[in-house]
Amino acid sequence: MLAKRIIPCLDVKDGRTVKGINFVDLRDAGDPVELAWQYSRQGADELVFLDITATHEKRKTTIEMVKSVARQINIPFTIGGGISELKDAEALLNAGADKISINSAAVRRPELINELAEAFGVQFVVLAVDTKNLPHGDVVHLNGGRIPTEIKTQDWIKEAEERGTGEILLTSMDKDGTKSGFDNVLLKQINDMVSIPVIASGGAGNAQDFIDVFQQSDVDAALAASVFHYGEILIPELKQLLKNNQIEIRL
Amino acid sequence: MIGIVNYGAGNIFSLTAALERLGLKYGMINSEADFDLYDRIIIPGVGHAGTAMKKLVDTGLVPKIKSLNKPVLGICVGMQLITDFSEEGNSQMLGIIPVKTLRFQEEICKKVPHMGWNQVYPDNSCPLFKGIKNETYFYFVHSYFIEFNSKFTVAFCNYGIKFSAGIQRDNFYGVQFHPEKSGEAGEILLKNFAHL
Structure with missing residues (x-):
């Protein structure tokens, strides 16, 4: 059976991890390579790096970081943030990234999805969607949920699938940071609608939230950041618990 | 020492990184003469099987590859290349192992690409899978698969349909996962593979 995936997400800036990381046996909490290695040892199925480097010049450090990660870890990883052209994606591919995630740039210019899929294959293209529930429905937001668009989330995801995205990373801005659980209703709706893998993001607060998201929405993967970084949820224990709840998991 | 056939089909950074971590020496094969420098050969590959085959043909290395009697390992699309035929672009492949590469059909009611960790059931007698237990998880990313064949399948996987996770004919091996x-x-x- 294909296992459900558990994915820690790391924010990186200028080649260093940001946000507090609270691992006991970590020598350098800002070192993305060491952190990635720790997570792979703990049984993470995959990693996502979100690059929040502001300037284009400093993006060279991101490429170096991706190379270091690819050299050291033996599980797949995705890198996202600031990718708006084919050459950005190609540089990351050549540095060893398994997948890239695109967000705002694809909303602004949807053809980017077709171009990336054509050039590197659908398996390389993850579409990240930040969604918020407004009175008239679920709406795509840009810039980390700050800017609403006119686009309905469901319509955008359907279009992106047709254009050639290989996977959807759906973040509920209503849930993100609340620790009140994933947006299982929306996730189920989206998951039933598409025939590509869906990663749930936003709202993980405790282990039960992961059981709920897999049981209620049947998504392929669940992503979280702070609950893993602060050690509030330990991946080996989480995976055992999921397994005990008859959820297909790689131990 | 392992030689990697360099025919421009996708990125091999992760593969060479893995070999380096394991302390396995490797080099790149760009010409027919290069094959003599190595005692085992890897054919990597990601992307479109038809396109990959075309690139491989363009290198002029196909006759040499077919004549090899050293251990050869095709990975992912590299595995599909050693089959007869792929439905991806309806392309003729190398024809080293007489099986076909097919697309996952909608009838199996599964998501495509098949992406993530799935369980593999190896044939214990195949030396490539030595020490690897039944139901071990490997990482897959593919939309096309090689049909199960009782003669050439040395490891299988289930994804709506039973398919080949590993195949072997004589010195030629292929694995669908990464x-x-x-x-x-x-x-x-x-x-x-390095110790076959």
Whole structure:
């Protein structure tokens, strides 16, 4: 059976991890390579790096970081943030990234999805969607949920699938940071609608939230950041618990 | 020492990184003469099988590859290349192992690409899978698969349909998953290949 995936997400800036990381046996909490290695040892199925480097010049450090990660870890990883052209994606591919995630740039210019899929294959293209529930429905937001668009989330995801995205990373801005659980209703709706893998993001607060998201929405993967970084949820224990709840998991 | 056939089909950074981590020496094969420098050969590959085959043909290395009697390992699309035929672009492949590469059909009611960790059931007698237990998870990313064949399948996987996770004919081996991304299990497999 294909296992459900558990994915820690790391924010990186200028080649260093940001946000507090609270691992006991970590020598350098800002070192993305060491952190990635720790997570792979703990049984993470995959990693996502979100690059929040502001300037284009400093993006060279991101490429170096991706190379270091690819050299050291033996599980797949995705890198996202600031990718708006084919050459950005190609540089990351050549540095060893398994997948890239695109967000705002694809909303602004949807053809980017077709171009990336054509050039590197659908398996390389993850579409990240930040969604918020407004009175008239679920709406795509840009810039980390700050800017609403006119686009309905469901319509955008359907279009992106047709254009050639290989996977959807759906973040509920209503849930993100609340620790009140994933947006299982929306996730189920989206998951039933598409025939590509869906990663749930936003709202993980405790282990039960992961059981709920897999049981209620049947998504392929669940992503979280702070609950893993602060050690509030330990991946080996989480995976055992999921397994005990008859959820297909790689131990 | 392992030679990697360099025909421009996708990125091989992760593969070479894995070999380096394992302390396995490797080099690139760009010409027919280069094959003599190595005692085992890897054919990597990602992307479109038809396009990959065309690139491989363009190198002029196909006759040499077919004549090899050293251990050869095709990975992912590299595995599909050693079959007869792929439905991806309806392309003729190398024809080293007489099986077909097919697309996952909608009838199986599964998501495509088949992406993530799935369980593999190896044939214990195949040296490539030595020390790898039944139901071990490997990392897969593919939309096309090689049909199950009782003669040439040395490891199978289920995804709505039973398909070949590993195939072998004589010195030619192929794996559909990515050993370089499959944690410890993948590392065992790469080491097994290096010691065949």
